[in-house]
Amino acid sequence: MTPADLVGVVELHKVCFEGYFLTALGDAAIGALYSRAVDDPKSVACVLQDDSERILGLAVGTLNPAFHTGLLRRSFPAFAGGVVRGLFTEATVRKGIGERLGFVSKIFVARADDTLERSGITPSQFPEARFLDVAVHPDCRGGRHAERLVEFFAGEVFRAGAGRLGGSVKPRNLGSLILYKRLGWNVQKTGPDRVDVWVDREE
Numbered sequence: 001m002t003p004a005d006l007v008g009v010v011e012l013h014k015v016c017f018e019g020y021f022l023t024a025l026g027d028a029a030i031g032a033l034y035s036r037a038v039d040d041p042k043s044v045a046c047v048l049q050d051d052s053e054r055i056l057g058l059a060v061g062t063l064n065p066a067f068h069t070g071l072l073r074r075s076f077p078a079f080a081g082g083v084v085r086g087l088f089t090e091a092t093v094r095k096g097i098g099e100r101l102g103f104v105s106k107i108f109v110a111r112a113d114d115t116l117e118r119s120g121i122t123p124s125q126f127p128e129a130r131f132l133d134v135a136v137h138p139d140c141r142g143g144r145h146a147e148r149l150v151e152f153f154a155g156e157v158f159r160a161g162a163g164r165l166g167g168s169v170k171p172r173n174l175g176s177l178i179l180y181k182r183l184g185w186n187v188q189k190t191g192p193d194r195v196d197v198w199v200d201r202e203e
């Protein structure tokens with residue numbers, strides 16, 4: 001992913017993540033997330049393109065535990081604007097803000113997600129990366145494009161120094177669960193509405 005891809009990436013995000021909190025915050029907030037992923041040396045951002053360079057898929061992850069706090073500090077106006085507008089116009093934003101109130105007090109403090117550790121899963125002895133978003137345009141799904149994209153992306157993440165790549169998905173997200181099972185990743189339910197998936201770098 002390069003800065004030149006950002007317009008296409010934002011359009012793809014809106015198609016693939018309709019109804020999500022970030023999507024409801026608007027183009028400026030969505031663009032800020034991917035722009036940070038492109039600029040941050042500890043993050044990896046890949047796109048899947050067709051022959052005419054139309055963006056059909058994306059995979060973004062980070063080795064940086066301060067990714068989100070840095071994003072909010074750097075792009076506060078984009079997020080504040082999205083929240084203020086969304087509070088009046090978007091039910092998703094009103095609901096999302098309610099759910100995230102507990103996070104607000106910690107918003108300016110870097111913190112790692114320790115769900116795996118709390119679930120008794122042995123931590124990797126090397127740095128751990130989290131994937132943030134993986135998506136393929138609905139017109140292109142089911143063709144194993146997502147498998148190829150995620151395999152390429154994981155290779156880049158491991159080359160960047162990670163020993164483990166993981167993330168969480170909703171149990172109802174069947175497409176994702178099938179994808180990670182097929183790729184041979186570990187898949188474990190870690191909460192009532194959360195499944196963790198992860199893969200370790202082969203030595």
Ligand SMILES: CC(C)(COP(=O)(O)OP(=O)(O)OC[C@H]1O[C@@H](n2cnc3c(N)ncnc32)[C@H](O)[C@@H]1OP(=O)(O)O)[C@@H](O)C(=O)NCCC(=O)NCCS
Nearest residue numbers: 016133134135136141142143144145146147174175176178
């Ligand atoms: C997750 C995602 C990238 C998977 O893409 P994909 O194109 O379906 O993945 P693949 O082509 O590798 O194949 C997955 C398989 O699961 C199947 N599948 C997908 N959704 C399914 C469902 N609801 N029920 C049954 N099978 C399903 C596909 O048909 C495909 O099987 P096939 O190859 O035999 O046709 C895509 O669904 C997507 O972009 N979702 C929206 C964004 C998202 O939720 N991302 C994950 C969280 S970050």
